Structures are given as structure tokens and as C-alpha cells.
Amino acid sequence: MQEILNNENNQLLTNSYHCWLQYRKLENAEKYSKIASTIAVADDTVVINSAVNELKNALNSMFDITPSVQPFPTNEYSIVLGTYESVDLEEFGIARELFSNLNEEGYLLKYAENQKQVLLIGKTDQGTLYATFHFLRILQREESIDDLEIIEAPKNQLRMMNQWDNIDGSIERGYSGNSIFFNDNDFTNDLTRVRDYARLLSSVGVNAISINNVNVWDIETNLISEKFLPKVKEVADILESYAITTYLSINYASPMELGNLESADPLNEEVEKWWAEKVEEIYSYIPEFGGFVVKADSEGRPGPFTYGRGHVEGANVLARALKPFNGKVVWRCFVYNCLQDWRDRKTDRARAAYDNFKSLDGQFLDNVILQIKNGPMDFQVREPVSPLLGAMKDTNQVLEFQIAQEYTGQQIDVCYLIPQWKEVLNFDTYAKGEGSTVKSIADGSLYGYKHSGIAAVSNIGDDINWTGNTLAQANFYGFGRLIWNPDLTTDEITKDWIHLTFGNDPKVVEEIEYMLLHSWRTYENYTAPLGVGWMVNPDHHYGPNVEGYEYSKWGTYHFADRDGIGVDRTIETGTGYAGQYFEPNAKVYNSLENCPDELLLFFHHVPYTHKLQSGETVIQHIYNTHYQGVEEVEDFIQRWNSLKGKVEDWVFENVKDRLQRQLENAIEWRDRINTYFYRKSGIPDQQGRPIY
Helix, strand or coil: CHHHHHCHHHHHHHHHHCCCCCCCCCCCCHHHHCHHHEEEECCCCHHHHHHHHHHHHHHHHHHCCCCEEEECCCCCCEEEEEECCCCCHHHHCCCHHHHHHCCCCCEEEEEECCCCEEEEEECCHHHHHHHHHHHHHHHHCCCCCCCCEEEECCCCCEEEEECCECCCCCECCCCCCCCCCECCCCECCCCHHHHHHHHHHHHCCCCEEECCCCCCCHHHHHHHCCCCHHHHHHHHHHHHCCCCEEEEEECCCHHHHCCCCCCCCCCCHHHHHHHHHHHHHHHHHCCCCCEEEECCCCCCCCCHHHHCCCHHHHHHHHHHHHHHHCCEEEEECCCCCCCCCCCCCCCCHHHHHHHHHHHHCCCCCCCEEEEEECCCCCCCCCCCCCCCCCCCCCCCEEEEEECCCCCCCCCCCCCCCHHHHHHHHHCECCECECCCEHHHHHCCCCCCCCCEEEEEECCCCCCCCCCCCHHHHHHHHHHHHHHHCCCCCHHHHHHHHHHHHHCCCHHHHHHHHHHHHHHHHHHHHHCCHHHCCCCECCCCCCCECCCCCCCHHHCCCCCCCCCEECCCCCCCCCCCHHHHCCCCHHHHHHCCCCCCHHHHHHHCCEECCCECCCCCEHHHHHHHHHHHHHHHHHHHHHHHHCCCCCCCHHHHHHHHHHHHHHHHHHHHHHHHHHHHHHHHHCCCCCCCCCCC
């Protein structure tokens, strides 16, 4: 890796490797050159030092300047780094009370004209680091700093990345190469990429990470043993220097696997003692350790159900062990019986999270956080918001997204997910009446949660560009910016990423922005229609397989027959799932007339001739959208080809190759889906297009 990055002939790859932290040379560098010549530092912490190093690297790259680093105060033109406690703000006419309304990660960016200094002042050193990255975004976009005055703080407390990395070096649902953390059943020897990943995470405000897969197998169980804890510490120290807290996913059966106990029963005194001692050992290595991420009693993973216990007992035994160290338990709500009989139309996986957890509200300790997927199923291209979000007013909740495109093209197909996530965050649950948005649940303000936030499954690996498809970097960047401030618009986030990654050429900005903003709907058009989901190849989840749901031996998921399609989730005749929502959402989803078209088949089984609100019949909508999706991918290819010579050659070829593979995928989806439903329904395409 380092050989590649150091080779001048591979400079273009280096740009892709640096993602949005490329720090291109600026054409108008002279307007910043004086201020960039000196860095005045008022604190000496590992986090502040990371900020200083980032500034030095960036200023050297953008201005060909090697800035001097001096202690604050200084009378020279300078960039000042410090906290509000270490810098005499009154000297700059700033009241210290300004910081009283900011949380611990907030900051002030200000150009002090009289002193000719730019202030990057955090409430803590974390805030100073975030201020530094914000300032560097301003410089990269070549914006004026003459009137610079920004006061900012993150809206969400926990902003977390979940790695699904295995210790053998593979990544479950990974589409960008192998793990940057692990290799050959051990930690990787070279942690350079881990440090660069920390920089990328911190630059968009991510402040926590679980470094291993939620499915914890035999060897991964040992990550909390003395064999691996020294190496976990090495990684945690790097991450901590960028204000990122390390978590570990654990095997619930660890007391048996590591402690040789006969049971992992959470109410067993020996088990409770074992966890308490294990947690104390972990903190002796990693004092700033965040806690555990737990997947239990789902998809064959062990949990408290084995012992006749429930989620409360299972989570609380861990929480009690972590409590003295301010550690947290992130307990995933992705639980369902994978051996359910899908021929029974009353059986509904979508109900699982709500049915398992709603009645447990108020019983978890206050350092337990329930992690809830954005939808009730599994990161489909279209599904409703999970009804569990907001349903538990006395239980901490974290919203979970998936940046890895498991069901949305696997970083082969372009599928920009920020528009989808914005819809989720802005969705009104009506949990406390109108205005009870998902984002107000995630930020803790609706119910006053002690702990809350947003997490996501990472999309990075050891590919040179981190994300396989260079355009998939936009989902990584966008996730961080969006969870820092859910009120940012999709357009703001998109334009920022393009400018930072590709520069300011209007043609490049226009075409990439168009592709990104249309890509989610395009992917939806040529895949699963109207919210039905799941029509993918089992196990690997890429490409069409209309009856390919994992548990299809018990019947198709979508219940298509000769007369119609869709899942009846109504209260009167179906699974009753629609009734899990607060009113008026329950009434809207339960109503065939009022249910939004894009979710119709998620909630209702209807004839192929049923007319949508758009005026199309269901079957014609299927034909039309699948043809339209292919045409849109062809348009993407033309738009991208027009950028040849305007973006780096390696990036151009990388995206061009992915788009060609996407087109092949879209054509296969179109032909398989349309043929299947033509044969099911016997109704031809009104436009007379060929059905293969």
C-alpha cells in the first residue's frame, strides 16, 4: 500500500485514496497565505496534536507553505487552535458565555480582523479538531474568510460506524476489498490505513466505532481476551487521537467460550461476576473504551433466550458491568426467527422488532441503547420507517442505517442514499403528536433520552479508493455530515462532496450531481417495485431472483400469484403490522386508497389491474419502471463518458467499469422481473415492448 501511495506514477490513485481530504493546490492561494504561515497552539493534547498535524499537511499541500507551529499567544498572522478555557476570548471581544449553550463537541470559527488571526476554538479539544476540519473545507472550496464567524455543534450525541470486519480479513457484506483492521486471524501489522480512516471519520464528525462484525464467531470472541486486548489498545489509541471512541462487538456466550463456565445465563451469579471482571480487565487496557455492541438471539447467534431470559436481562447484566466505567451496551433490535414458516400469511418478519421490544420499555438500565434499523426489514431500497422508532419513550434508542449497499447495488451500482436517509429522518412518527420526527428521536430531544444518536454499517475496505466504486464515497461522506446536522439539505451535502473530491469544474459538478441525486430512484425503478422488496439472489443479495428470498422454501416473500401481488399487513385481514404505527400513520398505511404508491405492496395484496394514485395499473407500473430504470442507467453512462479528461483517469475508468456492470444488472432485472409478472398475470405491456 505505502509503495503505491509513494510512487509518483500513481499520483492519481493517491487522490482517490485521500477521498475528500485531497487538499488540492489552490489557484488563489495568496488571499490565505499570510494567515496560513503560522499555527498558534494553546493546548497540548493528542487530539489537538492531530488537528495541528492535519493543518500542517493541508496547508503545505494547498499553499506550498510549511507553517511554523508556535505556542499561543502570538502577535503574528496565524491560525489559533485551542479550547475556550485555554484562549483568552475577551482579548478577541468574545464572551466565554457563548460556549455555555454548546455541547462538549461544539466550536467557534472566527476571523479576528484586528488581530489578523483565525480562531478554531472548541469547547473541548474534540471541538477544536472538528473546527479544524470545517475550516479546511472552507479553504478547499476557496471561500472568503473575511467575515468568517460560525458557531456549530453536532445535533446527535452518538455518531457511530459499525464495521462488519472479520478477523480473517474478510468483511461481511463488504464490497470494497478486505479489512483494514484484520488479516489472517490477527490484527494487521501496518496501521497506516487505520490512522487515515480515523482522519476520514473525524473529518465528518463520526465519534465512535465498533471495529468488528456484529456476528462474532470463535476467533473474534477472543478480542476481549488478554491475547488481543493489547492490539485492540493500539487501534483504540489511534482512534482516540481523532476523538473516536472504540467499541467491540461481543459473543454473548463469552463466559462459556472464554471463561469455561457452564452457562451464559444472565441471571447466574458466576456469569455476572465473570462479566464484571472481564470489563474491568478491558478498561485496564483501554480507559476510554466505549462498550459493547451486541447481536443476540437472531440469525442463530447466542443470547439470553437460551436460558429462558429476555432482552432486558440479557442487556442489563452487561450494563451493570460497564456502568462503573461509563460504558454502554448497544443492543441491536434486529431479531427474528429465521426458521419461521413463510407460508403462514400471519407470520411477518416486519413485526419482529416491535413485538420483541415494545413491551420492555422502561426496564433497561440507563446505559443500554437499543439500536433500531431504519426500516422493519433489512435495508431495502424502499420500506417504511420502523414503528419501533419512538415507540419506547423510556428507553434509549439509536437509529441504524447501512452505508454498505447490501441490497442497493453493492457499490457496483450507483445508489446515493442521502435522499433516502433524509426521508427517514424527516418522517413524522406522531409519537407525541405532530412534529415527532425520527430525527428528534435520534437526537434525544423528543423524550429526553440520556443516550441516543445514529449508527451505520460501514462501506469501506482496503481497495485503493476505500469504497470500490469511487462514487460510493459520497455515501460515507454524506452519512457523517447528515448525522452531525440532519437539517443539512441533500443538495448542500452533495455539492460539498463533489467540490472536495473532484474540484470546481461546472461540467463535472453538474453531471455527477445529476447522477447522484437520481440514482436511488433509478435503482428502485429497475429492481423491486412499490415497496415489495427482497427479489434478490439469496445469500449474496446481488441481482434479480424473483423467488429468491433466503427462506423461499417456505414460499415467496411477495405472495405473487396469478391474480395479484403484495403482502397483506392490514389490521383487518393481514398480519396487523400496520397497527404498530401511531395514528394517523396506521390509518394511512392500513387504507388501500391512502397508502402511498411506493409502499403499496409492502402493506397490501392487490390485483395486477389495481390502479395506483398515479393512474397506472400495478402491472403497467412494473413494466414501465423497469424499462425506465435501464434507460436511466444508459443516460448515466453518457453523462459520465462526457467527463473523460475532466476527472482523473483511474477514477474515470473505475466508475465507467462500474456503470457498465450496473447496466448489465439493470437489464437482467428488467427482463427477469417483467417476464415473471407477464407470465404470472397474463397481461401484456400496453406499449408493446418485448417481454423476454
